[in-house]
Amino acid sequence: MDYNSSSTDIYTKRSGVMKEHKEYEVKKKILRIFRENGEKFISGEEISSEMGFTRAGVWKYITKLREEGFEIEAVPHLGYRLHGVPDALRGYDISGSVDTKTIGCKAIYDFESTSSTNEVAYGLAEKGEPEGTVVLSERQTKGRGRMGRKWISPKGGIYMSLVLRPDVGADEIPALTIIAAIAVARAVRVMSGIEPGVKWPNDLYVKGKKLCGILTEIKAQPDMVDFLILGIGINVNTSENDLPDGATSLKVEYGKHINRAEFVKIILEEFERDYCTFREKGFMALRDECRQKSLILGSNVKIDVHNGVIEGLAFDLDEKGALLVRNSNGIVKRVFSGDVILCR
């Protein structure tokens, strides 16, 4: 046997095949060894002794990694080194190299295609999957937006859902959605230099076009959230022709191909930092950045809410992340969710 099977049971599902995920742990560890060694070659013997494997066992997994697009150089007498990584959302790759304590560093379920990562994550959370579990897919066949709308999910994008168990009331949900939006906005800046604006509560826009949408779904008791699924859809290497009107992608705006695995890692790291701040200090500790990135504060807006329309000046976010809107009579309304239309 070439692997010590004491690892946790993690499963992945690609091309419809459920595999027990020893393989996930092995690939994760081999890639981590390569990354720790950087440009340096590492011998088959060293890898086998670190892994507790035979050299044949190491070779088997190196072959698999190569088949999955990892460029692994092999030089006689020197050994192996990682030379290039594919633009693919592989759970074992991301969870093994993300620099986080909870979010995305344990289980990442990856799919070539699935209905909706939010749907999958919700099912997993109901079965007890812990905080920080991530579901990723290269495509979605039933990507969801808010209020029954669709999220078009062609290949090239990032479709990702996080399981969170934040121990808060449902009134804190808008804050978590905005926090996720600013974390993604920062990651976009790191990857491309582009600074998207946040259209409260859940969209990122670049030059008037939608780049990213966030869908937060919860299972809650009257006073407490059981779990929350944070679904993030981003148009990354997506061609303009594959996107709906009014949408854009980083490929269109930035003009270069972006490594999505790297992008996901940065999002998870940025989000974890803000999520910890939120849990320790509350939304107020992050409000200034949310104000700065907002596309709507200071503008007249019209918001469709479930029982009507609110019109007025969007002038601030309150301590829960709700939008404060002052109407023409000077009355201030707190809005927790809705579709914002900017009035010129």
Ligand code: BT5
């Ligand atoms: C959203 O809804 O913007 C939330 C989208 C969340 C998608 C993620 S992907 C991972 C996870 N799994 C899921 O199933 N969903 C989440 P909303 O604010 O309702 O906006 C939906 C509207 O955005 C649609 O009615 C279209 O007008 C537009 N739209 C659809 N697909 C788009 C795309 N790829 N890019 C930009 N806009 C799009």
